[in-house]
Amino acid sequence: MSHSPALTDERPASIQLPKRRTSPAKRKQRLAAYLFLLPFFVVFLTMLVVPLVYSLYLSLFESKLIGGEVFAGLANYARALTDSAFLGSLGRVGLFFIIQVPIMLGLALFLALALDSTRARGSKAVRLLIFTPYAVPAVVATLMWGYLYGEDFGPIAQVARAVGLGTPEFLSAQNILGSMMNIVTWEFVGYNMIIMYAALRSIPAELYEAAEIDGAGQFRLAWSVKIPAIRPAIMLTVIFSIIGSFQLFAEPSLLNAIAPAAISNSFTPNYYGYNIAFINQELNYAAAIAFLLGLVIAIVSYFVQLAGERRERVGAADRETQP
Amino acid sequence: MTTTDTRLLVTAGDGTATPRRNRRRYTPEGRRSLLLTVLLWLLVLYFVLPLWWLFVSSTKSNSALFSTFGMWFGGDFSLWENLQTLFTVRDGIFLRWMLNTLLYSVTAALGATLLATMAGYAFAKYDFPGKKILFSATLGAVMIPLTALALPTYLLFSQAGLTDTPWAIIIPSLVSPFGVYLMRVYAADAIPDGLIEAGRMDGAGEFRIFWQVGLRLLGPGLVTVFLFSLVATWNNYFLPLVMLNSSELYPITVGLAQLQSAASQGGGAQALFSTVITGSFVSILPLVIAFLFLQRYWQSGLASGGVKG
Numbered sequence: 001m002s003h004s005p006a007l008t009d010e011r012p013a014s015i016q017l018p019k020r021r022t023s024p025a026k027r028k029q030r031l032a033a034y035l036f037l038l039p040f041f042v043v044f045l046t047m048l049v050v051p052l053v054y055s056l057y058l059s060l061f062e063s064k065l066i067g068g069e070v071f072a073g074l075a076n077y078a079r080a081l082t083d084s085a086f087l088g089s090l091g092r093v094g095l096f097f098i099i100q101v102p103i104m105l106g107l108a109l110f111l112a113l114a115l116d117s118t119r120a121r122g123s124k125a126v127r128l129l130i131f132t133p134y135a136v137p138a139v140v141a142t143l144m145w146g147y148l149y150g151e152d153f154g155p156i157a158q159v160a161r162a163v164g165l166g167t168p169e170f171l172s173a174q175n176i177l178g179s180m181m182n183i184v185t186w187e188f189v190g191y192n193m194i195i196m197y198a199a200l201r202s203i204p205a206e207l208y209e210a211a212e213i214d215g216a217g218q219f220r221l222a223w224s225v226k227i228p229a230i231r232p233a234i235m236l237t238v239i240f241s242i243i244g245s246f247q248l249f250a251e252p253s254l255l256n257a258i259a260p261a262a263i264s265n266s267f268t269p270n271y272y273g274y275n276i277a278f279i280n281q282e283l284n285y286a287a288a289i290a291f292l293l294g295l296v297i298a299i300v301s302y303f304v305q306l307a308g309e310r311r312e313r314v315g316a317a318d319r320e321t322q323p
Numbered sequence: 324m325t326t327t328d329t330r331l332l333v334t335a336g337d338g339t340a341t342p343r344r345n346r347r348r349y350t351p352e353g354r355r356s357l358l359l360t361v362l363l364w365l366l367v368l369y370f371v372l373p374l375w376w377l378f379v380s381s382t383k384s385n386s387a388l389f390s391t392f393g394m395w396f397g398g399d400f401s402l403w404e405n406l407q408t409l410f411t412v413r414d415g416i417f418l419r420w421m422l423n424t425l426l427y428s429v430t431a432a433l434g435a436t437l438l439a440t441m442a443g444y445a446f447a448k449y450d451f452p453g454k455k456i457l458f459s460a461t462l463g464a465v466m467i468p469l470t471a472l473a474l475p476t477y478l479l480f481s482q483a484g485l486t487d488t489p490w491a492i493i494i495p496s497l498v499s500p501f502g503v504y505l506m507r508v509y510a511a512d513a514i515p516d517g518l519i520e521a522g523r524m525d526g527a528g529e530f531r532i533f534w535q536v537g538l539r540l541l542g543p544g545l546v547t548v549f550l551f552s553l554v555a556t557w558n559n560y561f562l563p564l565v566m567l568n569s570s571e572l573y574p575i576t577v578g579l580a581q582l583q584s585a586a587s588q589g590g591g592a593q594a595l596f597s598t599v600i601t602g603s604f605v606s607i608l609p610l611v612i613a614f615l616f617l618q619r620y621w622q623s624g625l626a627s628g629g630v631k632g
Contacts, residue, residue: 025523032529033449037457040442043497048464051475058475111366119356120363128618129367132374135610137558139576140603143583144377147600148393155376155393186370198622243466250560250576257584270471270561277474278565290471301466 052294059288069284076288085266086289090296092177093268097245097300100181105237107185108192113222115193116200127197131190138187138250145183146171146258171259180251188244192237199233200226228312235308239301246297249274269293374607381405381601388597405601412582417602419571420578425609427489427563427574428556431496435552436545439499443506444537448519458507464500473565480566491566492574496556502548509544510537546620550613557610575606 022030062072080086111130115123133141148154149170157167170179203226211225227234249270256263256271265279266272269289277286376393382402383391391397409417445451446458476495480486485494514537522532538545560576567573570581579602586595614621 029449029529030451033445033451035530036441036445036449036533040438040498040503041457043438043494044461044464044500047476047495047498048467048472051472051479052467054479055471055475058478107366111363114359114363117359119354120360121355122360122364126363126367128615130370131614132611133370135554135614136374136607137560137576139558139560139580140607143579143599143603144373147380148373148376153389153393158392186373190370194622239466247471253560254580254583257587273471273474274561274565283474283478286474290474294467294471298466 055287055291058284059291061284063282063284072284076285077292079285080288080292085264086269086272086292089266089269089272090293093246093248096177096181096184096248097242100184101238101241101245103181104185104189105192105234105241108189108237109196109227109234111189111193112196112200113226115197116226117218117222119218127194131194133187133189134191134194136187139254141183141187142251142254145179145186146255149179171255171262173262176255176259176262180248180255183251184245184248188241192241195237196230196233199230203229231308231312235305238304238308242301242304243297246293246300377600377604377607381597381604383597385595385597388600401597402601405597406605408598409601409605412598416570416578417605420573420575421606421609423489423572424557424574424576424606427492427496428553430489431493431556432549432553434493434497435499435502436549438497439502439548439552440506440510440538440541440545441533442503443508444510444514444533444541446503446507447510448514448516448537461500461503464498465504473562477565486566487568487572489572492556492559492563495562496552496559499548499552499555502552505548506541506544509547510541513540513544543620543623546617550617550621553613554610575602579603579606 059076060072060074061069062075064070111126114120115127120126136144148156151157151167151169151171154170156170160166160168169175207225207229208221211221216224247270248268252263252267252271253274256265256267265275270293273286273289273293276282276289372394379394379396380388382396382400382405384398384401384404387398387401442461446454472495477486477491480491485491518536518540519532522536527535557574558576559574560580563574563577564580567577570578573581579599582595582602583599586599
């Protein structure tokens with residue numbers, strides 16, 4: 001067993017005797033630690049690991065009219081990788097991720113920095129009001145925006161007609177993805193802003209003092225002190241956003257009711273998987289799609305983190321070489 | 324892969340107790356910018372106007388909904404009639420849905436908070452073989468798309484006869500890997516090791532120390548994890564949609580979606596649209612109020628322990 005450096009900090013020096021065998025007191029503490037962890041890991045195992053493995057298992061079988069369940073190897077995966085509906089849905093959420101996430105997180109970062117600078121009046125109210133949509137379920141947000149987008153009695157259309165702009169078609173096939181991006185942006189800017197703001201508030205004062213001596217302005221301060229300091233928090237919001245956009249479900253499934261022509265049953269991978277499993281009853285194929293989706297999310301998250309790390313290294317090197 | 328996660332997600336999460344940072348504020352001469360103030364309040368409008376519309380619309384009759392300007396009151400003030408319809412439609416099922424949501428989300432959030440706190444405390448304050456790998460597994464699980472698990476979980480639950488029961492919603496919502504992560508970082512900061520040692524000197528058992536010393540110091544962290552698990556279950560749509568068949572068991576999200584699709588199919592002929600809108604408005608009030616009243620706790624929970632730069 002290895003002693004982590006963290007351990008040495010936690011004990012008074014007198015207890016650090018150079019003996020190898022674990023003392024009864026220490027054994028008791030270890031047992032307590034495992035007991036503290038036990039309930040979480042029981043649920044973790046049964047609700048995360050077992051379903052994941054079961055999903056993988058299911059995806060390797062095929063349901064035949066004659067003979068029932070038969071082993072199919074990777075046939076379901078091969079089918080998914082040539083299924084234009086599935087690939088199309090992945091492309092759609094990929095596009096969603098590339099366009100919506102930078103807008104949402106950029107806005108959240110701007111707001112967090114603006115609030116942290118304490119240059120605006122009523123910052124506290126601003127913070128709470130912008131955060132409020134997070135407490136609104138995606139179902140309600142989508143219902144609400146569905147009405148707001150309405151061509152006949154939606155207020156946006158009413159205003160647009162009043163000023164002579166004609167009736168905007170938010171729910172047409174070309175515009176629906178953008179309309180959905182707006183709904184998700186509305187829902188989650190505040191949440192991401194709060195995470196970034198919380199990180200900004202815990203930047204140690206010493207970092208500012210150095211910049212102050214430097215005479216750096218607000219923008220320089222934000223760019224070269226604040227943003228690098230909260231990079232881990234920003235990365236966290238990016239990872240959550242990847243997961244969020246690739247898993248979109250409530251938004252397409254509710255918009256489908258008001259714009260059936262614009263939302264196909266394979267609009268997003270999750271919505272497609274749901275339709276395959278519960279409408280078409282193709283459980284094995286749906287399991288393969290769910291598993292592939294999880295894999296795609298893990299891969300995208302991994303590469304985004306890798307890119308973030310590289311940038312951090314380059315950034316650090318830049319700062320060091322500066323006179 | 325999980326090693327990368329660990330490094331990126333956690334900077335203070337290696338279990339070392341760092342001294343609490345003093346609450347400083349760096350305010351350069353305290354200057355205010357009018358431009359920034361105006362810009363921020365314009366942005367606030369984008370976030371608030373839809374909710375304003377929802378409130379205004381819930382005071383309108385179904386016909387006024389279609390004939391008056393959406394952003395202002397019009398027609399008769401029908402909020403009371405709408406509420407009456409809402410709470411009596413289908414024998415008062417709306418109230419049932421609200422209570423279901425409350426039951427599922429409060430139970431799940433309490434359970435998830437307790438499990439996450441115990442695990443986070445163990446990770447922060449104990450050393451034991453397997454600590455690293457267990458924590459990495461927890462962090463890696465943050466990335467598992469929960470909706471991808473809904474289908475296999477549904478199949479497993481239906482074999483156990485648990486589908487179409489409240490357990491089908493509550494049990495899967497008890498896992499909160501992010502909660503464990505938050506509580507670990509928070510506990511590392513908030514509970515001084517000396518206090519635990521002192522408890523041991525006094526002969527207190529490990530569990531008594533946790534209940535009497537640990538939990539008391541973890542207040543804001545507990546509120547934060549509780550609120551965020553509450554929202555996750557409260558707002559969940561996919562899991563109950565998959566798990567539940569009986570409409571008496573629906574939470575508010577699935578119920579409203581069902582009302583809405585009934586309204587669309589009815590072509591808006593009945594008073595259903597105003598019922599859906601009033602229902603949406605009523606359904607968001609509890610969470611909005613909870614966040615407003617508990618803001619002092621969850622904001623400090625996030626700031627001091629939650630997510631560090």
